[in-house]
Amino acid sequence: MSAVCQVTGSGPGFGKQVSHSGMRTSRRWGVNVQSRRYWVPSMGRWVRLTVSAKGIKTIDKQGIDAVVARLAARGERF
Template sequence: MSRRCELTGKGPMSGNNVSHAHNKTRRRFLPNLNEVSLMSEVLGRTVKLKISAAALRTVDHRGGIDGFMAKAKDSELSPDALKLKKEIAKARAAA
């Protein structure tokens, strides 16, 4: 499984370790990913996603996974998250 946030698309970045003598060696900056279960009120079930800590704060700020998906861009979402967004939209339209 890739080290990429399923909601925001955040992935590893590269940079340099810089020593006191100013020697540079390449390194990777990995995103702070957590596997969380989020409750979808529209679907009435929990959804497991691998998301970054920043994305989790944004989900809380927007009032849950349903509110986040309403404003999320399709280009940033993983295929699983895109499928979830369509399920939520369909359930909202039916309700």
């Protein structure tokens, strides 16, 4: 499972970790992505999406039908 949200498109952030001595080493900040199943009434089936916490809130606000229609228009598989 890749760490990219299918709804918002947000991925991991990259940067440097700075120690007390000032040494800089690379690190990455992961996205809170989860694999969720949603029932889509218009399609009559379950859809499994990899969504972040913000993506879940977007689905709650706009509705799963609108989000799935936008994903299908983009050509993404779900």
